[in-house]
Amino acid sequence: MLKRTVPVAIAFVVGLWFVIQYFVPAGWSQQSLTDATNWAKILLGFAYILGLYSLVHVHWLRIRRRQPGYGYSLLVYLGLGVTVALGMVGEVEKAWNLLAGGSASFADFQTYGGPNWTSGVDWIYTYVLYPASATMFSILAFFIASAAYRxxxxxxxxxxxxxxxxxxxxxxxxxxxxxxxxxxxxxxxxxxxxxxxxxxxxxxxxxxxxxxxxxxxxxxxxxxxxxxxx
Amino acid sequence: MHWLLRIDRRLIYALVAIAIGLPTLWRFRLPIAPSPPVEGVHSAIEALEPGQVLLASLDFDPASAPELEPMSRAVLRHAFRKRLRVIAMTHWPQGVGLANQIVEQTVREFDEITVAFERFASRQQAEQRRAALAGQPLAEALGGPAAVGAAGTAVIRAGAGSVRSRSGAEPPAWSPALLQALGQAEPGSSALVEDPERGWYLLAVRERTPSLRYGEDYVFLGQRAGLGILIVSMGQSMHAAFPADAAGRPTREMPVFRGVETLGDVDYLICLAAGNSGEAWVAYGAERYKFPMGIGCTAVIAPDLYPYWQAGQITGIVGGVKGAWEYEHLIGIPAQATEMVPAQTVAHMVVIALIAICNLGYFLSRRRGGAR
Structure with missing residues (x-):
């Protein structure tokens, strides 16, 4: 029952309600939409964790089984590890300052970029991700010409x-x-x-x-x- | 099989490389007539009054940047030139750094730049003067008592197209070359710019003063997950969706949000997208919260958006490099896209020629009974 009936019942009630909600402009109706979008945003946070787990797991299996091209999976681990480490070091530094009675505030933990450690992430973005992505996409011009001809x-x-x-x-x-x-x-x-x-x-x-x-x-x-x- | 059907793919790759490379060496101008979809976006932004709010959703990553970055810069230049308040954001996690860079660099083009300059009859003379001053701080040396050419100082807002003489000789008239040379130039750096009517100018940047203020004239919100959910959330409350900007500063206290509580308070939205976020903005945003919008997209997506344009759900479409080129023409600032279009044109012609060759070969070989 918990595996089937309850989820189906939840989908029925919530699904039907949000079909009706679209046509009800009252304040309480709009509030329910706000609440639902807040829940959805929280769920999306967990989806990121799930995505990370899936990525790590898939590539771990490839490495363990020594599948052809498993070296690329090692590169995935390397890229992930270095990027996360460079991104986290700045946050750890801020946390340390906060614990040591420094001036860091909660807002500092949301900061994108910055002059210190986090600039490592910027460097990876500008000099690795940007040219690599642009190169991959640019190669399409050659493939499209060849494919169109053939x-x-x-x-x-x-x-x-x-x-x-x-x-x-x-x-x-x-x-x-x-x-x-x-x-x-x-x-x-x-x-x-x-x-x-x-x-x-x-x-x-x-x-x-x-x-x-x-x-x-x-x-x-x-x-x-x-x-x-x- | 006919030989026309057996052209080596490496030869095709070489042809494409030449087609893209040649126009960058041998520059030529192409006739331009802005298309109605591009005019639709331009005229909607042109109709806005200073102080009105433009929301720019820069939804692309570095892979699509060559197509979407030129139009993003053109639209932002247009918005800042019209003194609109700009709220920028992205749906793409990989696009945060890029979007931030585009916004900040475009904002920088509107700085008040104080320059010292000397004017020369030829490029060679200007270069000789620069070489003679090598090792000295150009910003002080240029236009000083030992000036060689007609000298002076000026205040330039390259992005806004304004050049004000401060002292001495007539400064160079505004041109796209001036914007390119000074847009991101640091104090102390120098540039050579040609004014077709007055001659060659050797310019040195003395100082830059920002004219657009973060949080007041523009803001970059960064990225939040959710696409459709995020758009609905912004429709409920902009501050609930983005309590802080990309740098963690609370948005509620920012003057740029004055009078902007929900998406319905936005005066125009431009979505510059490599994926389907343009359609999501129409479905979850514009239709529900009633605000005008336009879409800039990669050329491959543009045909998908025509139904929305014809139905009046979006005011226009800026499609690919050609769309960006037309937009640059409309705002009078030829830039990246203008440089890219000749290469793209020649590459398209090569693809069309290849298709014609392969079909000619196909028909010839079919006539001989060898076609598959």
């Missing part, structure tokens, strides 16, 4: 239509097209504003109806996969 072929009528539309939009988005003829970017805009929009709307409405249906299934206890188990 796969973008007019094998069927549908593929040909997609190809022509994509070429027009791509060229219409390039400033050079306007220099050749103003009609090219205008036609590209027309493709975006009508055929693209119609399809996007259909997908958006379909996805949203699917979300409504899934939410109702959860509220009424039909969908129970979120409870785990079989």
């Amino acid at each position: 796969t973008f072929r007019a094998r069927t009528l549908e593929a040909a239509l997609l190809l022509v539309a994509a070429a027009i939009v791509m060229f219409g988005r390039v400033p050079l097209s306007a220099a050749i003829d103003q009609a090219i970017p205008q036609f590209a805009d027309w493709i975006m504003a009508y055929p693209n929009m119609a399809v996007k709307r259909a997908i958006l409405i379909g996805v949203t109806l699917g979300m409504v249906a899934t939410s109702l299934r959860i509220i009424f206890g039909i969908e129970r996969a979120y409870l785990g188990g079989d």
